[in-house]
Structure formats: structure tokens, C-alpha cells
Amino acid sequence: MQYYSTNGKAPMATLEKAVVKGLAEDRGLYMPERINPLSKAFFENMPNMKFQDIAYNVADAFFGEDIDGDSLQDLVYDTLQFECPIKKVKENIYSLELFHGPTLAFKDVGARFMARMLRYFTQNNKSALKDKGNGLINVLVATSGDTGSAVANGFLGVEGIHVYVLYPKGKVSPIQECQFTTLGQNITAIEVDGVFDDCQRLVKSAFMDEELNKHMKLTSANSINVARFLPQAFYYFNAVAQITSQLSPLNSQLVMCVPSGNFGNICSALFGHKMGLPVKRFIAANNANDIFYNYLQTGQYNPKPSKQTLANAMDVGDPSNFARIINLYSENGKLSAEETHQRITSLISGATYSDEQIKEAMRECYAETGYILDPHGACGYRALEEQLKPGEIGIFCETAHPAKFKEKVDEILGLDIEIPERLQAFMKGKKQSIEMSKNFEDFKQFLMKE
Numbered sequence: 001m002q003y004y005s006t007n008g009k010a011p012m013a014t015l016e017k018a019v020v021k022g023l024a025e026d027r028g029l030y031m032p033e034r035i036n037p038l039s040k041a042f043f044e045n046m047p048n049m050k051f052q053d054i055a056y057n058v059a060d061a062f063f064g065e066d067i068d069g070d071s072l073q074d075l076v077y078d079t080l081q082f083e084c085p086i087k088k089v090k091e092n093i094y095s096l097e098l099f100h101g102p103t104l105a106f107k108d109v110g111a112r113f114m115a116r117m118l119r120y121f122t123q124n125n126k127s128a129l130k131d132k133g134n135g136l137i138n139v140l141v142a143t144s145g146d147t148g149s150a151v152a153n154g155f156l157g158v159e160g161i162h163v164y165v166l167y168p169k170g171k172v173s174p175i176q177e178c179q180f181t182t183l184g185q186n187i188t189a190i191e192v193d194g195v196f197d198d199c200q201r202l203v204k205s206a207f208m209d210e211e212l213n214k215h216m217k218l219t220s221a222n223s224i225n226v227a228r229f230l231p232q233a234f235y236y237f238n239a240v241a242q243i244t245s246q247l248s249p250l251n252s253q254l255v256m257c258v259p260s261g262n263f264g265n266i267c268s269a270l271f272g273h274k275m276g277l278p279v280k281r282f283i284a285a286n287n288a289n290d291i292f293y294n295y296l297q298t299g300q301y302n303p304k305p306s307k308q309t310l311a312n313a314m315d316v317g318d319p320s321n322f323a324r325i326i327n328l329y330s331e332n333g334k335l336s337a338e339e340t341h342q343r344i345t346s347l348i349s350g351a352t353y354s355d356e357q358i359k360e361a362m363r364e365c366y367a368e369t370g371y372i373l374d375p376h377g378a379c380g381y382r383a384l385e386e387q388l389k390p391g392e393i394g395i396f397c398e399t400a401h402p403a404k405f406k407e408k409v410d411e412i413l414g415l416d417i418e419i420p421e422r423l424q425a426f427m428k429g430k431k432q433s434i435e436m437s438k439n440f441e442d443f444k445q446f447l448m449k450e
């Protein structure tokens with residue numbers, strides 16, 4: 001399978017190139033040239049299949065031409081070492097809990113899958129990837145908290161790959177920090193004396209520095225990477241399978257609601273829909289960063305600087321995957337902007353919530369049902385409550401475990417929620433990090449010695 005760029009000015013890429021490069025030469029996002037539909041027999045069988053097997057069938061539709069069946073199956077099975085259960089919250093509203101992975105957030109699946117795919121390529125094509133310096137692929141990732149932990153844990157112990165996580169000193173929560181500073185092995189945490197934007201600038205400068213790129217093979221584990229965003233489609237097939245086995249026969253009135261920031265998660269669900277997944281419509285739930293919401297209302301896309309909110313993993317003012325959604329519904333630019341907008345609004349509606357509304361949703365949901373939402377999931381829950389029509393069944397993604405935001409959740413709900421053992425284990429580890437100035441020369445000199 002070849003991958004084309006949403007900007008249309010870069011050559012087609014192989015899967016390997018799309019994964020290693022992340023972004024196309026014309027700065028567009030890679031898209032698979034075909035989206036293979038899954039068979040009727042598969043959908044009929046799905047409610048009786050386990051998560052890993054459902055996911056393997058989905059992965060095969062995308063990657064089966066490029067990765068042999070046994071390797072792909074290992075890759076999927078090794079990625080999905082946990083379940084993503086559906087819980088009934090109240091009448092007609094279900095929570096799809098995507099937080100049972102190693103760092104208790106939904107980004108775990110994409111990060112784990114991408115790490116294993118890179119390992120597959122290094123083991124099978126040594127000449128293309130292992131040609132320089134330390135012979136490793138070096139992944140650089142800047143984080144304000146959540147991405148760093150998912151990527152570091154996803155890549156932990158994966159041979160042939162070293163990960164450098166850059167984070168702003170004193171600006172990430174202690175729970176987040178311990179998830180990528182206590183790991184050791186092939187993970188190096190770099191504590192930058194600056195803000196998140198400085199970390200991002202250091203990473204970008206490193207990718208552009210010729211001397212450094214001659215010295216070592218650098219790649220990013222950005223959420224726009226096809227190996228990170230596409231595997232998230234597994235979640236939605238699994239969700240439909242679960243709801244179908246709970247509410248058989250198959251319900252054709254399913255509404256899927258996704259709390260969204262960079263729109264990678266919902267985009268993978270939309271790919272699933274193109275493959276035949278029986279979902280009637282989607283809701284993209286935003287916090288106060290309402291750029292996509294405004295696009296749905298007006299047809300105009302106006303990126304803005306991001307606003308800080310309670311649901312901070314969704315604080316995005318220019319969602320990267322917007323380009324993919326437009327590409328998907330414009331048939332790669334063949335349809336006009338109006339037609340594309342019309343097709344998108346007939347399938348997806350939006351919602352936007354202030355911090356006050358998020359808190360209110362968390363409090364009301366807890367009082368009414370006893371279910372503890374995190375601030376991201378709260379946007380999804382509220383959007384379903386407001387928009388679900390009679391006869392419809394709504395599923396919202398609960399994208400993070402509430403304990404990841406313990407201080408906020410405790411304060412809002414007046415609770416002292418328990419920290420799962422997995423998080424506690426990180427907190428007991430010893431912090432190891434390398435202090436770094438925000439000066440690119442310092443960072444470069446450090447990497448040149450690696």
C-alpha cells in the first residue's frame with residue numbers, strides 16, 4: 001500500500017517511509033491510498049471475537065500488504081495486552097474506557113503499535129534504517145505531559161530504538177513526570193529549563209540540523225504518524241462488538257462521541273466508518289478550544305492560539321488531523337469546500353464546553369450515576385446527554401483514568417480517589433533526568449556525544 005500526502009505535492013511513500021518520516025516532504029499528512037472495507041462475515045462474527053482478533057483484522061486491511069501475517073499478528077497481540085471495556089453509565093449512555101493501558105490513557109495503543117512497527121522495519125530492512133552513528137533509531141518527543149508518558153512506555157525495552165523525552169522543568173504534574181523519568185533502559189528524560197514551546201523548538205531544530213542527522217537517525221513519534229493514529233480504529237470496532245453482544249441484535253442507532261484535541265482519535269474512528277463500521281453518526285466534543293466546532297457551524301476553518309483548560313490534553317488551537325478529515329470527505333480534493341462541509345456536517349456534529357461546564361458535568365454525572373469522569377471524558381458525556389435523540393444509543397470515549405488528574409478531580413468532586421497500582425508503581429521509582437538549557441547548541445552537543 002502506498003501513502004499520499006494531504007498537500008498533494010510530495011511523492012507517494014511506502015508504509016515504512018511514512019512511518020519513519022511521519023510528515024511528508026510538502027508538510028502534508030500521509031493518507032493510505034485505499035481504505036479496504038471489511039466483509040459482512042467479519043462484522044457478523046465480530047461480537048464473538050476477542051479484542052486482539054478484531055484488531056488484527058482491522059490492521060490487516062491497512063498493513064497486510066506490507067507486513068506478513070504472522071508478524072502483524074504478533075505486533076497487534078503484543079500491543080493489546082489490556083482490555084477496553086464498555087460500561088453502562090446511565091440509560092442509553094455508555095463509557096468506552098480507553099484507559100486500561102500502561103499509562104492509563106488512550107494514547108498507549110498508538111504508541112505501543114508504532115514502536116513495534118518501527119522495530120519490525122529495523123529488523124527487516126537494516127540497510128535503510130540502521131545506517132548511522134549508534135545504529136539505533138532515535139525518537140525525539142517533546143511533551144507537556146501525556147504524550148511523553150505514552151510514547152516512553154510504548155517504546156520501553158523495544159530493541160533498536162532509543163527515546164529522548166523533552167519536557168519543561170517544573171511544568172508537568174508529578175504523576176505525569178514519574179511516568180517517563182523513572183523508566184531507564186532505552187528511555188532518556190531531558191528536563192528543559194524552559195516551557196513546552198522551547199522543548200518543541202529543540203526537537204524541530206534537531207530534525208533540521210544536517211550535521212546531527214548525519215550523525216544519528218532521528219525520527220519523531222508525533223500523533224500525526226500513520227502508525228500511531230490508525231491503530232486507534234481498533235477501539236471502535238471493539239466498542240461496536242461489545243455493545244452488540246450486550247444489546248443484540250445489532251443496533252443501527254449507535255452514536256459515537258469522541259473528546260477531541262488534535263482529532264487523531266476521531267479520525268481513526270472515521271476511517272473505521274469508511275471500512276463499514278455500523279455507526280450512525282459521530283460527535284466531536286471539544287473543550288473551550290472550539291476551532292472544529294466553529295468549522296462545523298460556519299464552514300470556515302480559523303486556527304487560533306490554544307487556550308489552557310481543565311481538559312489540557314485537548315488544548316489544541318490548530319488540530320493537525322483536520323487536514324485528514326477534509327481529505328477523507330472531499331475525496332482527496334475532488335469535491336468543493338461546500339460539498340465537503342455538507343458531507344462532514346451530515347455525519348459529525350460538534351460541542352464545546354467551558355471549564356465551568358466540564359466541572360458541572362463531572363459533578364452531575366457523579367451525583368446521578370456514581371461514575372467518575374475525568375475532565376476529557378466529561379466533554380464526551382455531556383455532549384451525548386445534550387444531543388442524543390430518542391432511540392439512539394450513545395458511546396463516549398473515556399480517554400484517561402480520572403486518577404491521572406487526581407488533584408483536579410478530587411477538588412471538583414470532593415473525593416479522595418484511589419490511585420491505581422500501576423500509577424503508584426511509577427511514583428515509587430527513582431527519577432532520572434538530564435538537565436538541559438533551552439539553547440539548541442547545548443542539546444545538539446549532548447546528542448552528538450550519544
Ligand SMILES: *Cc1c(COP(=O)(O)O)cnc(C)c1O
Binds near residue numbers: 105223259260264266
Ligand atoms: C490526546 C488526548 C485527547 C485528544 O485526542 P486527539 O486524538 O488529539 O483528538 C483526549 N483526551 C486525552 C486524555 C488525551 O490524552
